Amino acid sequence: MADLESRKPTHPASEAVPEAWRKTELARHPQRPYPMDFIEAIFTDFSEIHGDRAFGDDQAMSCGTAWFNGEPVMVIGNLKGRTLKERVARKFGSPDPEGYRKALRAMKIAEKFQRPIFTFIDLAGAYPGIGAEERGQGEAIARNLIEMSRLRVPTIATITGEGGSGGALALALADRVLMLENAIYSVISPEGCASIMWKDANKKQQAAAALKYTAGDVQLMGCVDDVIAEPEGGSQNDPAAAFAVVADRLRHHLADLRRLSTDQLLEERYRKFRNIAQFYTSDSALPAAASGA
Numbered sequence: 001m002a003d004l005e006s007r008k009p010t011h012p013a014s015e016a017v018p019e020a021w022r023k024t025e026l027a028r029h030p031q032r033p034y035p036m037d038f039i040e041a042i043f044t045d046f047s048e049i050h051g052d053r054a055f056g057d058d059q060a061m062s063c064g065t066a067w068f069n070g071e072p073v074m075v076i077g078n079l080k081g082r083t084l085k086e087r088v089a090r091k092f093g094s095p096d097p098e099g100y101r102k103a104l105r106a107m108k109i110a111e112k113f114q115r116p117i118f119t120f121i122d123l124a125g126a127y128p129g130i131g132a133e134e135r136g137q138g139e140a141i142a143r144n145l146i147e148m149s150r151l152r153v154p155t156i157a158t159i160t161g162e163g164g165s166g167g168a169l170a171l172a173l174a175d176r177v178l179m180l181e182n183a184i185y186s187v188i189s190p191e192g193c194a195s196i197m198w199k200d201a202n203k204k205q206q207a208a209a210a211l212k213y214t215a216g217d218v219q220l221m222g223c224v225d226d227v228i229a230e231p232e233g234g235s236q237n238d239p240a241a242a243f244a245v246v247a248d249r250l251r252h253h254l255a256d257l258r259r260l261s262t263d264q265l266l267e268e269r270y271r272k273f274r275n276i277a278q279f280y281t282s283d284s285a286l287p288a289a290a291s292g293a
Contacts, residue, residue, distance in 0.1 A: 017205070018205050018206075018208060018209050019209075019214070020184075020205075020208040020209045020211070020212075020213070020214050021190070021204070021205040021208045021209070023182050023183075023184060023214050023215075024184055024190060024208050026182040026234045027161045027162050027182055027183050027184045028161065028162065029234060029236050031236040032122075032160075032161055032234065032235055032236045033160065033235050033236065033239045033242060033243070034079070034080050034082075034093075034122055034160070034161070035062075035077030035078055035079070035080075035120035035121065035122050035160055036062060036077055036079055036120075037239065037243075038077070038120050038158070038160060038242075038243060038246060039062075039066070039075050039077055039120060041239075041240075041243035041247075042068065042243055042246065042247045042250065043066035043067060043068050043073070043075055043118075044066060044067045044068075045065075045066055045067050046064050046065070046066040046075065047064050047065050047066070048062060048063065048064040049063045049064050049065070049102070049105070049106050049109070050102075051098075051102060052098040052099075052101035052102040052105060053105065054098065054101055055097075055098045055101075055135060056098050057098070057102070058095050058096045058098045058099030058102060059079065059089050059090045060078055060079055060080075060090040060091050060093055060094060060095040060096065060099050060123075060127070061076070061077075061078055061079065061095045061099030061100070061102055061103055062076070062077055062078075062079050063075070063076045063102055063103055063105075063106035064106070065115070068116075068118070068250070068254075069251050069254070071115075071116075072113075072115050073110075073115050073116045073117070073118060074106055074107065074109065074110035074115050074116070074117045074118070075117075075118050075119075075120075076103050076106055076107070076117065076118070076119045076120070076171060077119065077120035077121070077122075078093050078094075078095055078099070078120075078121060078122060078123045078171070079093060080092060080093035080122065080123075081093075091127045091129075092124070093122060093123045093124070094123055094124060094125055094126055094127040094128075094167060095123070095126055095127060095167065096126075096127050096129075096131070096132045096135065096137070097126075097132055097135045097136050097137045097139070097140035097141075098135065098140075100126070100140040100141055100143075100144050100170050101140055101143075103119075103144065103170075103171060104140075104143060104144050104147055107147065107148065107151060108147070110151075110153055111151050111152055111153050114153055115153060116153055116154040116155070116156070116254055116257075117151065117153060117154070117155045117156070117174075118155075118156050118157075118158070118250065119155070119156070119157045119158070119171040119172065119174065120157075120158050120160055121157060121158065121159045121160065121161075121163050121168050121171050121172060122159070122160045122161030122162055122163075122183075123162060123163070123164055123167050123168055124162050124164040124165075124167075124189055125164040125165040125166070125167040125168070125189070126141060126165070126166060126167030126170070127167075138166075140170075141166045141167065141169070141170040144170040144171070144173070145169065145170060145173050148170075148173040148174065149173055149269065149270070149273070150266065152262050152265070152266070154175055154254060154257035154258065154265065155173075155174035155175050155176075155269075156174055156175065156176045156177075156178065156250060156253055156254060156257075157171060157172040157173075157174035157176070157177045157178065158177075158178040158179070158180075158228075158246065158250070159172065159177070159178070159179040159180065159183045159185050159224070160180055160183060160235075160246075161180075161183055161184075162183070162184055162189075163179070163183065163184065163185035163186070164186060164188070164189060165186075165187055165188060168185065173273065174269075175257055175265060175268070175269050175272075176225045176226065176253040176256075176257065177223065177224045177225050177226075178224065178225065178226045178227075178228055178246075178249060178250075178253070179215045179218065179219070179224040179226070179227055179228065180215070180227075180228050180230055180235060180242070180246075181215050181216075181227050181228060181229055181230050182215070182230050182234050182235070183215060184213045184214060184215075185213055185215075185218045185223060185224065186211050186213035187211075188211070190204040190205070190207040190208040190211060191204045191207075193207040193210070193211060194206065194207040197210075215227040221276065221277045222272075222275060222276045222277060223276055223277070225253075226249060226253065228245055228246055228249050229245060230242055230245075
């Protein structure tokens with residue numbers, strides 16, 4: 001209950017709420033569907049894979065084979081839990097390094113058997129505990145980024161709530177990155193940003209606006225490929241409708257990726273991530289080498 005209380009709006013009802021912060025509260029809504037809700041609704045015959053074969057089985061990460069649109073696929077998503085007990089056990093959805101290693105193990109199995117990979121993301125970041133650092137949290141995330149960049153099967157990532165920092169990116173280096181319209185995707189939380197920039201976490205609404213992490217802003221920077229509309233007021237108001245539209249967009253993007261050869265798939269993925277957030281407002285802003293000077 002303490003966690004749910006902390007997620008309640010902190011502004012007076014009469015106060016104008018910035019759009020970015022309004023969407024932040026929707027992304028964090030305690031009744032918002034979590035990754036496993038989407039997985040259970042969209043896929044069938046999910047069979048979970050446990051353990052990273054190095055340390056243990058992270059309860060904050062779930063991976064498994066399933067069926068989608070008549071074909072076998074691999075599905076990966078972080079787990080948050082609904083009750084306080086579940087959330088504590090799963091570290092509020094923030095995976096340890098063994099969670100990322102388990103996810104990578106599942107991805108390599110999918111590659112071996114030529115199965116598409118779907119990831120679902122709703123996490124504030126990777127778990128920052130001492131044990132996680134001792135067991136190589138940074139290395140595990142970096143390894144996932146390297147390996148995901150060269151997987152020889154179609155990959156589709158969907159950000160359903162919060163997509164925070166490298167913890168989210170370690171599951172989102174995909175051919176297609178989808179994002180629900182009320183989700184957020186950022187290098188840092190607004191509270192963390194406010195604490196660093198202004199030494200005051202209470203300036204989180206100001207930080208939220210400055211970070212430009214809402215779906216529309218992130219899409220303009222090329223970091224996501226498709227923004228998925230949600231039911232009025234957020235997915236928590238009509239989960240079935242949200243599941244249906246996400247399933248439709250997944251089918252569309254998988255069919256699109258299926259038209260590419262493996263070499264084309266890898267080339268487009270490489271080009272996509274090389275070009276993210278690279279833009280210039282005029283010729284005068286171009287680097288000397290690019291402008292021919």
